[in-house]
Amino acid sequence: MVAAPVVTAAAAGSGAPALAWLAELAGAPLPTRRQEDWRFTDLTALAAIPVGVAAPAAGRALDPWAELNLPAGVTRLTGTAAEAQLGTALAASGCDQHWPVLLNGGARPALLVLKVEGDAGSLELPLPVSAGEGVAAWRLLLVLEPGARLELLQVPAPAPGQRQLLSLVSEVVLGEGARLQLGCLAQGHNHAALLHHLAVRQASASELQATLVSSGWGLARHEPRVVQEQGAARTRLLGLQRVDGRQLADTHSFVRFDGPDGELDQLHKAVADGSGRSVFNGAVQVPRLAQRTNAAQLSRTLLLSDRARIDTKPELEIVADDVKCAHGATVSQLQSEELFYLRSRGIDATTAAGLLQRAFCHEVLRELPAAAHRHDPMTALLGAA
Amino acid sequence: MSSTATVGDLVSQNYKYGFVTDIATDKIAKGLSEEVVRLISSMKQEPAFLLDFRLRAYRQWLQMEEPDWATLGYPPIDYQEIIYYAAPKQQQKKSSLDEVDPKLLETFEKLGIPLSEQKRLSNVAVDAVFDSVSIATTFREQLAEHGVIFCSISEAVKDHPELVERYLGTVVPTNDNYFAALNSAVFSDGSFVFIPKGVECPMELSTYFRINSGDTGQFERTLIIAEEASTVSYLEGCTAPMFDTNQLHAAVVELVALDDASIKYSTVQNWYAGDENGVGGIYNFVTKRGQCRGDRSRISWTQVETGSAITWKYPSCVLQGADSVGEFYSVALTNNRQQADTGTKMVHVGPRTRSTIVSKGISAGHSANSYRGLVQIGPKAVGARNYSQCDSMLIGDQAAANTYPYIRCQQPQSSIEHEASTCRISEDQLFYLQSRGIGFEEAVSMMVSGFCRDVFNQLPMEFAAEADKLLALKLEGSVG
């Protein structure tokens, strides 16, 4: 299925010997901070992950989803039917050779290909892991037929206390007029890392809403990559990442409009506390044929500690004159006036700060599919109020 | 032009500064080597510290790689094909303008910069740089009465070596980047400004750069020092003849502002941009940096970039002193095949430092205009604030506008706000103005200058109108 390119051993000189096995698994050397896309994200942190494959939980059966109950309208494809579409969204969005994707391919991922027709309602896709240490990989392909609708929730979580690297690659093909509301609620811990690629091909009149939330990971990187193949589609990207301690969270998004009249509405939020690092890189490409594109990107960061650090870099590339592209970024602490207002109503400073943080996060969390409620995302993110 | 024409045809304006002055020059042979560096230094009879500075830079340069990260496309530059020193043949800098070759005076007059006593601008002191050498500086005596030093950097090396040695290379180290290293090794001339403590410079200072020789690189070096509580406003203008080969211009500008000092540096850059097919034009690779060393100091960059085939330029401020202020106001207009990669870096080091960035990019024709910015707030910059606004205007569907505003923040008690937008001149806006009797081209230029107003407001009065005209000129024929 996923053909990893052969990389010569010489090219695979990826520094720390503890990482060599990962380079070998991926068939390619680890990216270094000399590469623009990895300038702020140091993968040497992965050296802490012990060699091994922490197979998805049903590992013995090889198929963790054998028992999965699918809603009406969703069918599981296997064999050649599945392989035909596999990799197309990765290629279309230019990330099939990205290292995390190569690693995913090399780590023998559990594979699930779903075809969706009609209004399929909602599905929560479990991503169970075994208790072992090492890499656990999933590969998901969703094909939404024209007009199909689905709400999908993924909740990747490492086994408690285990040093695991979770590798998740999701591909989505949205047919004409199809609608997908996707949520990824990723709650990790300090010893775990998450590498998540989401590659989407959108046909015209389709709608994608992807809400990616993560907190608590030693290292987490989300790469949502969307291509509107004929334009005239709607894309909403929402992100919320929280770091504390020595954690690093990174979102690298990419959206390209290959036709006119496309729409993008992107909001990325980050909360950085402790000695945490938060990175956001948002690329938007509007080539000549994408006239009348309307794209808005906003990045907002709350910096809560003087040891935390944030790096934010929107990248807008526009070659069409009749477009509306706006982007904005703010970095701030909690607004002192707001804090003061709450305190003047008798709320103590800590509670007030908590309230304001919750309000900050709520704007993204409320966009998760309804199925996320039972995971109580606010508490997962910020702890009990 | 009829209203049915599109906004794309207005840009093919002839470059009116494209003439060549026929004057004998002393050039050294093409190519770069340690000997060439030594030769430049000895021709200029420089003190040892400067030769050492140049040699150190040259050796660093040899170790460096030409940057390729800017979204610029140009054929590789052969550094051995460039002449590193060209000077109009005249023995020594003349003590009086009457002795300067009249051809040179004529050249500058044609450029709108009369130098002679009778004609010169009344409130602007001008240093005129022709190829590698400063040929005249006006109003020197009047400035000297206030203790202001305004002369070419070569003269400063001779007359005030201690100042040059103390400050040269302290803002832009020799190994800062590839082009800065090259400049440090071979710089020929440039301007030097020193404003002593407490002095408000009584007039605008201005340097006018002219590249004349076809195969000459221009590597000028500007150093401006504003001592405690002094202020100065400085303006730089540039043109070059039209050649169908590319010329390299790799300047370094260093500004130092001590406590309560204020430096305002304005540029109207109109180097030859090449023709509509992208043949010829200046490669403008410039390192400009100001250091707000003192508390409450202020450095403000204003630039109007309309020329050059390729511009690579990020005038920056290092805000070290507490409560210091950095500003960057920029209009960059690209047309035809021009490429501009420009922006600024605001590095907040000290507490309560503030910066403002206003960038307006206009791309027409097949040009590419990129804003690249960095706002960095360090851990000690408690209470720092930045506000940035980057707007792009696209004219025609072949032009590209890229925006890369990078933010790095390590201080929670700080605030950064960045806004960016893209727009074009809408048909309805044009029609509205036209339906009030305003001609098509005038309507376009009104809207373009409206778009740039926040930046033009920052220019010294005499130059704001100039900049407006220049823009209108550059856009002529591109809109329709």
Added chain:
Amino acid sequence: MSAVIRPDAPVLLEIRDLHASVENQPILKGVNLTIRAGEIHAVMGRNGSGKSTLSKVLAGHPAYTVTAGSVFYRGENLLDLDPEQRSRIGLFLGFQYPVEIPGVSNLEFLRVATNARRKERGDEELDTFAFEDVVRERLSVVQMDPAFLDRSVNEGFSGGEKKRNEILQMALLEPVVAILDETDSGLDIDALRIVAGGVNQLSSPDNATLLITHYQRLLDLITPDAVHVMAAGRILRSGGKELALELERSGYDWVDAELARLDGEAERQPLEVA
């Protein structure tokens, strides 16, 4: 159309069998209208009947294509002229939706426009100072705060403020033929009086006004010499000021019957110009 109102006055605007389309969609389907000096005409009609289209075609908006017919302005072929030239020779359109132009100062805009018109008339152009005096005097006609001069053209103006700014431009440009497209909509009662007062004050035996409006209340203040009803891209009926009152009473229901009757006619005759 009904009888000529001022048969001896010179014809200022003559529209004959005007057809126009936008984005290949025909909107105007044979408009005929003659306007003479000293006349005030009102054009009414349902939403979407083509009133604004007519006004923009007359002003030369590039999005509209004239597919047939002619328009003569004081004997000159109007359709040959650029929009700016039309303005300079005295045709004025007060827009239904005046556009905002950020960054362009209102004062500067008004001055350049006024000077373009003055130049055409052979008058001396006004410098900034002289113009300030003129504009301040005209501001009083529309009772507008001078603060609006320092803002960008229409940017952030309220609906009514935009309309006053249109009348201010009219006062400055002193047009020969002024077309006011729903200049009364969005105005409060005082503003309506001010605008109507302005129009009355500016009209003279030598110029003419074409008012596009939905409401009798404007016509109570500016008495029209003729009222025309547009429907489906042409003028369906014309009459005196009493036609407007009749419409106010009974609405446009008769229009459908009339249109159906017209469509039924095998060979539709173009409505004759009186």
